[in-house]
Amino acid sequence: MKQQINKKQTPKKPRQSIRHDVVSAADYNKYIMPWACEDCTHYNSTTQLCTLGYSTKWHNREYQRHTFELSGKMALCRFQEID
Ligand code: SF4
Numbered sequence: 327m328k329q330q331i332n333k334k335q336t337p338k339k340p341r342q343s344i345r346h347d348v349v350s351a352a353d354y355n356k357y358i359m360p361w362a363c364e365d366c367t368h369y370n371s372t373t374q375l376c377t378l379g380y381s382t383k384w385h386n387r388e389y390q391r392h393t394f395e396l397s398g399k400m401a402l403c404r405f406q407e408i409d
Pocket residue numbers: 362363366367368369370375376377378379380381382385403404405406407
């Protein structure tokens with residue numbers, strides 16, 4: 327009985343994995359979309375790091391292209407800025 331009460335009071339765990347969004351294949355082929363770190367204002371091309379401190383592992387061009395070709399999805403960064 328005590329365990330059931332504790333289970334109900336436990337807050338929902340935060341999401342641990344990166345979110346991948348569906349990208350239309352027609353849009354991917356038709357438009358030149360700035361969806362990678364390499365297109366972002368916050369990307370330092372010398373160090374290949376994000377100046378905001380985020381991991382570029384999930385949003386670099388090679389990873390984006392690879393995941394799109396495998397699943398039709400991309401891990402689009404919510405903090406990307408384009409000049
Ligand atoms: S803000 Fe996002 S897209 Fe821009 S460099 Fe950092 S991780 Fe990459």
